[in-house]
Amino acid sequence: xxxxxxxxxxxxxxxxxxxxxxxxxxxxxxxxxxxxxxxxxxxxxxxxxxxxxxxxxxxxxxxxxxxxxxxxxxxxxxxxxxxxxxxxxxxxxxxxxxxxxxxxxxxxxxxxxxxxxxxxxxxxxxxxxxxxxxxxxxxxxxxxxxxxxxxxxxxxxxxxxxxxxxxxxxxxxxxxxxxxxxxxxxxxxxxxxxxxxxxxxxxxxxxxxxxxxxxxxxxxxxxxxxxxxxxxxxxxxxxxxxxxxxxxxxxxxxxxxxxxxxxxxxxxxxxxxxxxxxxxxxxxxxxxxxxxxxxxxxxxxxxxxxxxxxxxxxxxxxxxxxxx
Numbered sequence: 001x002x003x004x005x006x007x008x009x010x011x012x013x014x015x016x017x018x019x020x021x022x023x024x025x026x027x028x029x030x031x032x033x034x035x036x037x038x039x040x041x042x043x044x045x046x047x048x049x050x051x052x053x054x055x056x057x058x059x060x061x062x063x064x065x066x067x068x069x070x071x072x073x074x075x076x077x078x079x080x081x082x083x084x085x086x087x088x089x090x091x092x093x094x095x096x097x098x099x100x101x102x103x104x105x106x107x108x109x110x111x112x113x114x115x116x117x118x119x120x121x122x123x124x125x126x127x128x129x130x131x132x133x134x135x136x137x138x139x140x141x142x143x144x145x146x147x148x149x150x151x152x153x154x155x156x157x158x159x160x161x162x163x164x165x166x167x168x169x170x171x172x173x174x175x176x177x178x179x180x181x182x183x184x185x186x187x188x189x190x191x192x193x194x195x196x197x198x199x200x201x202x203x204x205x206x207x208x209x210x211x212x213x214x215x216x217x218x219x220x221x222x223x224x225x226x227x228x229x230x231x232x233x234x235x236x237x238x239x240x241x242x243x244x245x246x247x248x249x250x251x252x253x254x255x256x257x258x259x260x261x262x263x264x265x266x267x268x269x270x271x272x273x274x275x276x277x278x279x280x281x282x283x284x285x286x287x288x289x290x291x292x293x294x295x296x297x298x299x300x301x302x303x304x305x306x307x308x309x310x311x312x313x314x315x316x317x318x319x320x321x322x323x324x
Contacts, residue, residue, distance in 0.1 A: 011254070013284035014291070014323045017052040023062035026051065030059065030075075031067060039078045041313040048090050049320035053284060056091050082272045083314040089280045098123070099135040101277055102143065111150045113238045114274075118260060120162040121245040122253060128165030154197045155239040161205035168208040178214040181207065182222045185215070189234040190223050197239070200231070204246045212250035254289035255297065257282055261290070262298055265309040275306075275318070283321050291322065 026047050033043035048056060063071040075087055089097055098119050105115035123131065135143045147159045181203050188199035207215065219227045231243045248256040257278050264274040282290055294302040306318050 011286035012288045013282070014287045014321060015049070015052060015283045017055055018050050021051070021055050021058075023055070023058040024066065026055075026059045027063040027066055027071070030063065030071065034074055034078050041079075041083075042316075044075075044087070045313065045317045045320055048087065049317060053090070053094055057093060060091055081314070082276070082310070083312070083317065085273065086276045086280070086314060086317055089276055094281065094284075095127070095130045095134045096138060097277075097281065098127070098131045099138060099143075102131070102135065103139050103141070103146075106146050106150045113151070113155070114241065115277075116147070116151070116159055117238070117242045117245050118274075118277075120159055121242055122249050122256065125165040125167055125169060128163065132163055132165065151238070153239070154201065154235075155237070155242060157198075158201055158205065158239055158242045161201060166206070168206060168211065170208055171210055173210050173214045175214060175218075178211065178218045181215045182218040185219060185227065185230075186223045190225065190230050195234040197235070200234075200243060204243055209250040209253075212247065216247060216251060252293065254286050255293045257286075257290045258294040258297055258302075261294065261302060262305070265305050270309050272310075275310075279318060279321055287322065 029043055029047055033040040047059070051059065060071045063069065063074075072088065072091055075091075076084060079087055092100060101115055102119055105112040119131070120128070132143050135141060144160055144163055147163065148156060151159060184199055185203060188196035203215070204212065216227045219230075223230060228244055228247055231240060231247065235243060245256060248259075260274060261278055264271040264278070278290075279287070291302050294305075298305070301324075303319055303322050303324055306322060307315060310318060
């Protein structure tokens, strides 16, 4: 039985529930911040960055009860651009935000496949099932049908597999099976002419993350090459990115998100919606570990990179969530 560090190592968010929380008092602060001429953005930042998602939802409810107005509509009329997107994301229930992000990734012309991968390949079974259900109740749509309409081939199959939320979640590792799976992956790719894609799909979609981690480690011995580079040689495009995301999550999920954050800011321009989405969705799960991995991988802190890549209240709020 292996107690994998990836699993026993507890993860933590940078945002914790505020002690002595009073939703009514916070609603009042936000109302004052938006009343009259101009907006007191700092007051808004102080409240939202120091409350948990749950507490923010309670503030939203208290605001409507007290003032007969919708907090979100009020915030929208006061804010714009990235700051608005960030604040709105912070007031969405986590499952709804994931479902909303997936819906927007598939809506209109073109599909943002990276978003589909980032969410569907990294969430737990329970999270996936909740997302699928919310997608149905909130948007009146079947996520599988949307995926089928928007993607194709091996990538479509991988995402449909992910949507089942059926990955094995047994935390103990079967080394015999890891050996067999590593052998099968080798024979499905490097060990033959062409690639048996369905074998990769089956193993990467069904095995638990600790089990996959052991398989990846065994694979290097079997193939004399690591699984990520084999996937790169055997696949291309979206399905390559999807399979790699699963492997990266099995090895080190915070590192996967650290890399996504880095590339959202690297080079010219910033992919703000990715920056916002990862900071918000991981803020109460593993953002502390993501920050640690970021520093290890890129020799600078996440906060430093955010500082040089963003500005104004948007920067202030991001840094308040990330912490130093």
